Amino acid sequence: MVLTFIGVLANIFTLGKDLFPLVALFLVSFTISSRSVLNEKLTKLLINTRDNSKELTTQLVEKNKAMQRNQDYEIYLATLKERNRIAREIHDNVGHMLTRSILQLGALSVINKDETVGEAINDLSGTLNTAMTSIRSSVHDLHDDSIALKPAVEDCIRPLKDRFAVSCDYDFSERMSRDVKLCFIGVIKEALSNTAKHSDGDSIKIIIREHPALYQLSIADNGSCSEKIDESGMGLANMRERAASLNGNINITSGSKGFRIFLSVPKQNLTERRS
Structure with missing residues (x-):
């Protein structure tokens, strides 16, 4: 296309100045055509990039779910x-x-x-x-394959007892489903890992309670944190996904009063999942 354009210009200049309006019109037409081709290429590139991004996001979500299952x-x-x-x-x-x-x-x-x-x-x-x-x-x-929640929690907190005074408050029945127990254990492990890495406190409080319509888990340390929570971190993302998988709600905060997590899982949705 460029060679054609140069050839046309050479012919026009040999013919004289009377053809300058035609030259101007040709230049405008050529510019519009070039921009149209460029825009088309950029649009295709944008679509391909967006599709690749969606595919990578889907793969990341699936790998994260697989990691949680493991x-x-x-x-x-x-x-x-x-x-x-x-x-x-x-x-x-x-x-x-x-x-x-x-x-x-x-x-x-x-x-x-x-x-x-x-x-x-x-x-x-x-x-x-x-x-x-x-x-x-x-x-x-x-020999039954059910999960014992209290011993599992004790296993989670045992490595931290040299640095933190850990207290646990339990109030739940043994009818708690295996899915909820695994969710709570996973969130507790992630939370304690975060506390061990970042907290300057010396105590941790874990509360697990059963209410008529829901189960609740709260975890809090007494450290101070001036840094804002990294919402994109893998650990926090794992906790949020665990809560979402059971249609639960999770609230994560940090500040002068320490790192705090409050998770609630409704029983109604659990019943629907089992039916």
Whole structure:
């Protein structure tokens, strides 16, 4: 196109000044045409950039969700491993001792001739059998794949006890769903990690409460923070996504009164998710 333009100009100049109006018109037309082509290219570039940005954002969201699922699974495996260890120790130690005691009482009952002693043996044998049934039930419950929230929270705060005085206040039933427990554990881990990195305080308060319509979690330290919260940080984004996945609300603040998190999860939405 440029070569054509130069060729046309050369021909015009050889023909004389009378064709200058035609030159001006040609220049205007050429400029408009060039801008149209340039605008078209820029529009295509903008569309491609926007599409690529959307695709990258989608990939980032999916990777973040996958990371959260992996974190939840690690929590689940660690909890299940500890529960199985306790169940195995109860079965191998207490269970075996009870079994041996029951067998010894049975043998003693066979050779006993005293009626009064026999009644005592029967009573003791019944008590031991009841204890054995209770132990078996407890071992079975420990092998269940549910998450024990309180021990999991204790595991989260244990590494911080050298630096912080950590207090926990619990008021919830064991009917709390596994999803809520995993959400609370994940938020607590992220919050404690943030406190360990940035807080100049020396105490942390964790409260978990159950209300008729919702569950609540609050975490607060007594440090002071003059820096504004980085809303784009991965840790805060993870907490917000966990809350959103259960249709919950989360409020995160920092300042002279410390770093504070308040999370609420409605029970109604949990019921709908299970149905």
